[in-house]
Amino acid sequence: IMQAAPNTQRAVPKIKQAAVIGAGVMGAAIAGHLANVGIRTTLLDIVPRELSDKEKAKGLTLEDRAVRNRLAQAGKDRLQKEKPSPLYHKRVADLITVGNLEDDLDRLKEADWIIEAVVENLQIKQSLFSQIEKVWTPGTVVSSNTSGISIEKMVSGCSEDFRSHFLGTHFFNPPRYMKLLEIIPTSDTKPEIVDEMKAFAESVLGKGVVLAKDTPNFIANRIGVYGLLITLQKMMEEGLGPDEVDAVTGRAMGRPKSATFRTLDLVGLDTFVHVADNVRENVDDPEEQKAFEVPEVLRKMVANGWLGTKSDQGFFKKV
Numbered sequence: 001i002m003q004a005a006p007n008t009q010r011a012v013p014k015i016k017q018a019a020v021i022g023a024g025v026m027g028a029a030i031a032g033h034l035a036n037v038g039i040r041t042t043l044l045d046i047v048p049r050e051l052s053d054k055e056k057a058k059g060l061t062l063e064d065r066a067v068r069n070r071l072a073q074a075g076k077d078r079l080q081k082e083k084p085s086p087l088y089h090k091r092v093a094d095l096i097t098v099g100n101l102e103d104d105l106d107r108l109k110e111a112d113w114i115i116e117a118v119v120e121n122l123q124i125k126q127s128l129f130s131q132i133e134k135v136w137t138p139g140t141v142v143s144s145n146t147s148g149i150s151i152e153k154m155v156s157g158c159s160e161d162f163r164s165h166f167l168g169t170h171f172f173n174p175p176r177y178m179k180l181l182e183i184i185p186t187s188d189t190k191p192e193i194v195d196e197m198k199a200f201a202e203s204v205l206g207k208g209v210v211l212a213k214d215t216p217n218f219i220a221n222r223i224g225v226y227g228l229l230i231t232l233q234k235m236m237e238e239g240l241g242p243d244e245v246d247a248v249t250g251r252a253m254g255r256p257k258s259a260t261f262r263t264l265d266l267v268g269l270d271t272f273v274h275v276a277d278n279v280r281e282n283v284d285d286p287e288e289q290k291a292f293e294v295p296e297v298l299r300k301m302v303a304n305g306w307l308g309t310k311s312d313q314g315f316f317k318k319v
């Protein structure tokens with residue numbers, strides 16, 4: 001943990017407009033939380049490579065706007081359906097406009113804060129940031145919601161000016177309800193950007209901020225993922241099923257929403273595997289590498305498309 005700066009006199013940045021890239025589990029919900037506090041937000045995702053059966057039946061093509069914006073629109077639609085609701089009122093969803101990265105990259109110029117929440121993969125994030133830099137307006141803060149990939153490496157190919165406005169802002173799932181926000185500066189991040197984002201997150205987003213160092217998985221996931229892996233391993237060894245484990249680790253402990261396997265389903269099993277792999281690949285201690293090994297059964301579930309809540313099948317069906 002880095003020492004938090006003493007209460008600063010600096011102004012909270014005037015973030016009137018934001019952009020979130022990646023409309024999955026986290027991106028859409030972060031956009032929802034920004035809308036909850038009155039911030040206009042552009043939500044972008046990639047263009048789907050194939051038409052869905054419904055789109056084919058409607059005679060749509062890959063060129064149609066509805067198809068090109070499908071992933072971002074699906075993210076926005078989920079905000080209306082999920083429970084507990086990511087939105088404090090249905091109407092706030094009107095503050096979110098959707099688009100796609102190919103056609104709407106220029107819209108990032110309107111944003112005072114750009115948040116990246118795409119798949120947990122260093123190469124994909126690096127190439128996205130070099131794309132973002134091309135339309136970046138100096139002064140705009142850019143951050144990543146990565147669960148634990150090195151913040152510095154993500155922007156190693158970008159200019160010094162861009163890097164000085166870049167940091168990690170790690171929200172927890174679900175972002176409307178989880179109070180913690182890890183802020184991860186690099187040695188290039190301007191101190192005033194860190195102070196401003198901290199003040200903004202606390203006073204506008206209602207978060208409790210912890211400043212973390214840019215180490216694999218930062219603080220909460222370094223501990224949390226380790227705990228989940230141990231539970232998973234032990235329970236499999238002892239032949240217990242997800243229901244039994246969750247009965248003990250959830251309701252019985254007074255934490256019905258954070259039972260072990262329900263948490264894994266909510267996080268996304270694919271994302272969880274990426275996050276565990278990230279520590280194993282980036283720590284030197286062989287003991288720690290061993291501790292972050294992912295059980296084969298989890299990799300098989302992901303390979304079969306069992307991704308958790310987002311695919312309606314994880315440890316639980318239709319969770």
Ligand code: NAD
Pocket residue numbers: 021022023024025026027045046071101116117118119120121124128145146147148170171172173266267268271275310
């Ligand atoms: P997700 O799988 O739900 O969504 C990922 C999104 O990225 C999808 O909408 C996908 O279309 C998009 N995407 C895929 N390839 C892309 C590309 N090449 N360019 C742009 N977009 C692309 O994932 P998520 O759970 O929302 O995670 C997003 C980020 O947030 C990750 O870095 C993850 O580690 C982090 N995170 C996740 C959680 C969680 O509980 N799931 C919590 C905190 C942080």
